[in-house]
Amino acid sequence: MKTFVWFDLGYTLLYLNRENAYRQALSEAGIELSLDRIDRGFHFADKLFMREYPGLFGVEEPGVYMPWFIGRMNYELGIHLDINKIMSRWIEIRNTQPRQWEAYSYxxxxLSELKDAGYKLGVISNWDNSARKLIDDFGLTQFFDTIVISSEVGVSKPSPEIFDIAFEESGSSPADGLYVGDNYYDDAVGSRSVGMDCCIINRFGNFGVEELKGCGIIPDIRGVKSFLEWMK
Incomplete structure (x- = not known):
């Protein structure tokens, strides 16, 4: 029986304010696309880069890969624009937003429901030194028994070491836990390497993760409790 649920941060608990800004930048360039289509475009590029370039998001500054990322997304969306111009305008618009990250409304x-059900909760995330402030700003710190951030411990997923640190700090074992994250190649590969079960967040069914086999997939963390019940 599982007693501990571990979470990733990005696109598991938090998401970037990026789609509306990109839609505005495209509109200014004379291209009108629905927010849903742009959302799926970002999702496609996210999953492509997770699959083809594992670890890139966690070790490189966005400026290193972002032109490449935007170019690949635009190709998927059928857009032919100067990448640097549209990216620069998108960044300008995003910089006017009060926050870059938001917590999902649910x-x-x-998290409260899982705590009330008796589960211990934790975070294991590849993130810079802004992680704890973000978690606290969104009022989430109260829910977590253990928080392990890659920038603080010097190792990152999918390395088994970051999971071992989490187990040591929490006094739990791999068999006790379920890991929930959106990046199969960091989250499932890493958690499975230490013998911990995992389920993957994918908001669009199997879109973008068609290659995954034998892995539990849920659309968002609202499916975690049912997934835990199914595992019993």
């Missing part, structure tokens, strides 16, 4: 209720 995040606090789901």
């Amino acid at each position: 995040c606090r209720p789901v």
